[in-house]
Amino acid sequence: MTDLSPVENSSPEAVQTSATTAKDPITEVKVVANVALADATAKQKPSLWTRRMFQLYLCLLIATLNAAINGYDGSVMGSINSYVQYREYFHFSLTGGTPSTGIVYAIFTIGNLFGAAIAGPCSDWKGRRWGMFFGAAVIIIGACVQATAQNLAAFMIGRFMLGVGAALGPSAALPYVSEMAHPSFRGSMTGVYTTFYYVGAIPGTFIPYGTSVSMNDVLIEHRNNKLQLWCQMTFSGIVLISVLFLPESPRWLIANDRHDEALQVMAKYHGEDNPESPIVQLELREMMEEISLTGADKRWWDFRELFNSREVRYRTMLTIVMSVFGQWGGNGPVSYYYPQMLTGAGIENNHTQLLLQGMQSVLSFAGALIGAAYTDRWGRRPQLLISTSIVVVIFAVILALNATNVATLADGTIVAKSPAKAKAEIAMIFIFGFVFSLGWTPMQGLYAVEVLRFESRSKGMALYTLFGNIASFYNTFVTGIAFSGAGYNYYYLFIFWDLFEVIFIYFFFVETKNRTLEELTEIFNAANPVKFSLKKAEVVIHGDEGITEVLEKEPVV
Numbered sequence: 001m002t003d004l005s006p007v008e009n010s011s012p013e014a015v016q017t018s019a020t021t022a023k024d025p026i027t028e029v030k031v032v033a034n035v036a037l038a039d040a041t042a043k044q045k046p047s048l049w050t051r052r053m054f055q056l057y058l059c060l061l062i063a064t065l066n067a068a069i070n071g072y073d074g075s076v077m078g079s080i081n082s083y084v085q086y087r088e089y090f091h092f093s094l095t096g097g098t099p100s101t102g103i104v105y106a107i108f109t110i111g112n113l114f115g116a117a118i119a120g121p122c123s124d125w126k127g128r129r130w131g132m133f134f135g136a137a138v139i140i141i142g143a144c145v146q147a148t149a150q151n152l153a154a155f156m157i158g159r160f161m162l163g164v165g166a167a168l169g170p171s172a173a174l175p176y177v178s179e180m181a182h183p184s185f186r187g188s189m190t191g192v193y194t195t196f197y198y199v200g201a202i203p204g205t206f207i208p209y210g211t212s213v214s215m216n217d218v219l220i221e222h223r224n225n226k227l228q229l230w231c232q233m234t235f236s237g238i239v240l241i242s243v244l245f246l247p248e249s250p251r252w253l254i255a256n257d258r259h260d261e262a263l264q265v266m267a268k269y270h271g272e273d274n275p276e277s278p279i280v281q282l283e284l285r286e287m288m289e290e291i292s293l294t295g296a297d298k299r300w301w302d303f304r305e306l307f308n309s310r311e312v313r314y315r316t317m318l319t320i321v322m323s324v325f326g327q328w329g330g331n332g333p334v335s336y337y338y339p340q341m342l343t344g345a346g347i348e349n350n351h352t353q354l355l356l357q358g359m360q361s362v363l364s365f366a367g368a369l370i371g372a373a374y375t376d377r378w379g380r381r382p383q384l385l386i387s388t389s390i391v392v393v394i395f396a397v398i399l400a401l402n403a404t405n406v407a408t409l410a411d412g413t414i415v416a417k418s419p420a421k422a423k424a425e426i427a428m429i430f431i432f433g434f435v436f437s438l439g440w441t442p443m444q445g446l447y448a449v450e451v452l453r454f455e456s457r458s459k460g461m462a463l464y465t466l467f468g469n470i471a472s473f474y475n476t477f478v479t480g481i482a483f484s485g486a487g488y489n490y491y492y493l494f495i496f497w498d499l500f501e502v503i504f505i506y507f508f509f510v511e512t513k514n515r516t517l518e519e520l521t522e523i524f525n526a527a528n529p530v531k532f533s534l535k536k537a538e539v540v541i542h543g544d545e546g547i548t549e550v551l552e553k554e555p556v557v
Helices: 035-044 051-080 084-089 099-126 128-147 152-180 183-195 197-214 218-245 250-255 259-270 278-290 310-328 338-344 350-378 380-405 419-439 441-450 454-508 520-524 529-533
Strands: 016-020 027-032 406-408 414-416 535-542 547-555
Touching: 027 035, 035 183, 035 278, 035 535, 035 547, 051 099, 051 128, 051 152, 051 183, 051 197, 051 218, 051 259, 051 350, 099 128, 099 152, 099 454, 128 152, 128 218, 152 183, 152 218, 152 250, 152 441, 152 454, 183 197, 183 278, 183 350, 183 441, 197 218, 197 350, 250 259, 250 278, 250 454, 259 278, 310 441, 310 454, 310 520, 338 414, 338 419, 350 380, 350 419, 350 441, 380 406, 380 419, 380 441, 380 454, 406 454, 414 419, 419 441, 441 454, 520 529, 529 535
Parallel strands: none
Antiparallel strands: 016 027, 027 535, 406 414, 535 547
16 A cells, blocks of 8 residues: 655546445545646536536537537538529539539538648637637637528538538637536537537428428528528537637646646636635646647647657547548448338338438437437447447348348339338348447537547647548548448448457557546556556545555456
8 A cells, every 4th residue: 555645746636446444435446537727626526506507508508619610511501402493503414423413512511621731830820719719709600601591602602612611610619618617527518519419400300391381382492502501600600609708728828828827728627716625725736737729729830740750640649540530430421222211111201201300310419419428438448339330230131131131123213122221221220320429429528529629629630630531532522332232131241340449549548537638648658558547546535635645557358
């Protein structure tokens, strides 16, 4: 046994009680990952239900609305693209896709790529709040151009601007949420960010569903299309009006030599107005040690911080891999035969199909919220490993259903032979959406941002956006061609790819649960980061006195 003196050099916390001293009910033995954070938490005992915490929730909510933008755009454009009036207005084919319809989707992604190139410097220059403000402003301008477009060229200019803004805002918002979140609850608070994709996707589905009732009238249809496009300003409008009233990220303030302001922000939102709070003092000490006043965040052109050492290359690799895995896990191709299954199940009414699409978004949102709520309890690695393994099984079932149910007629039309199997596949697609959202949706933002150092966080998230868009391009333009050539056999690729993801996650993804952002440096500098991240310490906690003794520290795999 060794006495705890000092606690400063120890590492972050878990929360797994192994024994309780029988004689003293306020003394307990716990297994923790971060001794320093566990000690500070035991002394302060933070609560989720205080006035200051609810104020923090409001700050995070406003920033999190940035995640809803992509969800709304994807759902609305998917619905509008099927409307006859929209396709006639821009002279698109009424029976299938054309290069122009593909470009309408692609131009948003191209704008996103351009926005990603300038998002990091924009967020680092004036702070996270101004990065969100600029992104919201560009989106509002783009939405106005798109909704008032009289020709295809103007419509595409609006789409491009929307793509730019959709990169600028989230690239500042996600670091803001991660940096402002209370360290004791960072996983859940940050994990909620990407779940808000569905806060945009759900109204983006149900607004077309509601307006589809009156689609027999061409004039009303045109007005409904415009209404859906104007609504694209909603989330950005709230962000634009509110964001400059938010406190700035304390880490950005520290990096810009504004220590007193940073302490005030942390004391208010993490210490219940007490600047001497153990958690606030721990955060301040770690930030002062880790964050440089002359880091690469001060040089907008300098991306070397993402690659100039083994530690940061490992961090950057995880961010890029998280971006690609999130796009290539099969969440798009899984529903490739969905229209045929709906028809095979006797569900041919467009109104009913829109309703099912909305219900699927609601179910996925529920899964994502559950995943975000429990990520600090489950851990990042188990959440990703188990959900991806289940996805492999679901893909195998869907492959078997398609192999025995999909038929191609002489004219090339794909049909479902059995209504029962068609309904079974629809159910599996719903289950897939729930499981994927449970495991991956919270992690896509949370894990990618927390593995990055402060100096490279904004630029790293811009890189995350870049590679995510590259992977999305593949999904958009290759999936249809691949299914045309290989049919349902293309699902084999995703079964083996998801198995590869499971193996890669097991061997290369570090555990970040219950660790402060600054403390992760110790993990990434270790000879074996994954093994080091799984180490835990057995400690004695004596009530409000905090940790009084460290019993041992060894790997717990």
